[in-house]
Amino acid sequence: MKQLHSQCPCCGYFTLHGRGEDDICPVCWWEDDDAAEEYGQPAPERPEGPNHVHVWQARENFVAFGASEERRSRRARPPHADEMLGVLDAELASLLQQGWAVAGLASDDGYVYMALKRRKP
Numbered sequence: 365m366k367q368l369h370s371q372c373p374c375c376g377y378f379t380l381h382g383r384g385e386d387d388i389c390p391v392c393w394w395e396d397d398d399a400a401e402e403y404g405q406p407a408p409e410r411p412e413g414p415n416h417v418h419v420w421q422a423r424e425n426f427v428a429f430g431a432s433e434e435r436r437s438r439r440a441r442p443p444h445a446d447e448m449l450g451v452l453d454a455e456l457a458s459l460l461q462q463g464w465a466v467a468g469l470a471s472d473d474g475y476v477y478m479a480l481k482r483r484k485p
């Protein structure tokens with residue numbers, strides 16, 4: 365199985381070759397200069413690095429503009445399927461924890477559809 369990349373602390377897609385190695389995320393264009401920043405976790409204030417905004421602001425920018433900063437939005441691109449896999453894994457794990465179960469899989473037109481059903485409490 366293909367090794368997943370590391371998760372971008374800004375957009376959450378698995379786009380980085382390692383953490384804290386100044387990789388630039390091709391999806392949101394965040395420059396990953398601090399491995400202590402993790403997606404989904406609050407990040408402390410810190411001195412300005414190569415990014416002109418803090419990661420919490422960059423996350424809000426990604427929702428608003430599709431990039432970590434508005435000036436970078438023309439360079440950003442949508443995530444590839446393999447960059448989303450880790451996100452789907454995390455979402456699915458969360459649903460299974462909340463009492464959902466996989467009821468079946470179907471494949472059509474190159475897409476895989478997963479049916480979930482609520483387990484009885």
Ligand SMILES: [Zn+2]
Pocket residue numbers: 372373374375376377379389390391392393394
């Ligand atoms: Zn990113």
